[in-house]
Amino acid sequence: xxxxxxxxxxxxxxxxxxxxxxxxxxxxxxxxxxxxxxxxxxxxxxxxxxxxxxxxxxxxxxxxxxxxxxxxxxxxxxxxxxxxxxxxxxxxxxxxxxxxxxxxxxxxxxxxxxxxxxxxxxxxxxxxxxxxxxxxxxxxxxxxxxxxxxxxxxxxxxxxxxxxxxxxxxxxxxxxxxxxxxxxxx
Numbered sequence: 001x002x003x004x005x006x007x008x009x010x011x012x013x014x015x016x017x018x019x020x021x022x023x024x025x026x027x028x029x030x031x032x033x034x035x036x037x038x039x040x041x042x043x044x045x046x047x048x049x050x051x052x053x054x055x056x057x058x059x060x061x062x063x064x065x066x067x068x069x070x071x072x073x074x075x076x077x078x079x080x081x082x083x084x085x086x087x088x089x090x091x092x093x094x095x096x097x098x099x100x101x102x103x104x105x106x107x108x109x110x111x112x113x114x115x116x117x118x119x120x121x122x123x124x125x126x127x128x129x130x131x132x133x134x135x136x137x138x139x140x141x142x143x144x145x146x147x148x149x150x151x152x153x154x155x156x157x158x159x160x161x162x163x164x165x166x167x168x169x170x171x172x173x174x175x176x177x178x179x180x181x182x183x184x185x186x
Contacts, residue, residue, distance in 0.1 A: 034094055034166040035060070039159070050076075051124055051147065052131040052156040059131070060141075060157040062098060068152025069093075070172075070183060075148050078183075082176045089174040093185065098155050100140030100162030105130070106153065109145055116147045123147065131156065 038060045049055045063069035073091075082089065109115050114126035134142060140162035146152030157163060175182045 032166060034168075035096055035160060035163040039157075039163075049124055049128070051120075051127045052142070054128045054132075057131075057135065057158070060160075060163060062096070062155045062157065063146065064153045064155065066093065066185070068146050068149045068154065071148040071152060072146065072154065074183075078174055078181065082174060082181050085176045088176070091172055091174070092168050093170040093172055095167050095169045096163050097165040098141060098157055098162050099164070100157075100159060102139050102141040102143065102162075103134060104143040106143060106145050115144050116150075118147045131158070134158065 039058045041058070046055050047053065047058065050059060050061070052061075053059045061072065063072055078089075105112060105115055112126065112130065114123040114130075117123035131142070135158050140159040141155055141157035144154055144156070146154050170185060173184045175184060
């Protein structure tokens with residue numbers, strides 16, 4: 001597995017900036033850190049509400065394919081991050097295995113239209129209630145259709161025990177453009 005320092009050095013980031021980023025990330029880390037960090041309790045950080053969290057619990061959000069992951073990341077992070085930027089943003093494409101107990105909600109979209117409703121204000125409270133109930137039942141995660149890509153499937157995971165075999169599968173660069181952005185995968 002590539003170390004963070006190698007990944008950060010590849011895009012040509014200044015060595016001082018690399019050390020600052022590593023300090024922020026908590027060091028060069030190991031493979032399991034890719035899975036630990038998103039679910040680690042941290043009273044100093046609140047991710048805010050998401051589709052499957054009201055902000056009081058952490059969720060490891062995953063997609064079954066890169067196209068869905070890209071659509072989800074674009075909506076939740078990219079559009080906000082590139083505003084006013086002229087330089088690329090780099091991120092790692094990560095893969096892992098998820099195996100645990102859970103509920104497959106893909107066939108229940110008629111019962112729970114919130115799962116694919118793209119409107120946050122209307123959909124999030126109902127999806128958060130489903131996640132709260134699942135977590136209360138000691139469920140590791142859910143399988144659900146994506147609200148950002150019609151044929152996509154997402155896996156919100158609530159328990160670290162359900163994740164294993166982390167690996168960096170590549171990298172991507174988000175290239176800001178005057179009328180939006182372009183994503184280049186490596």
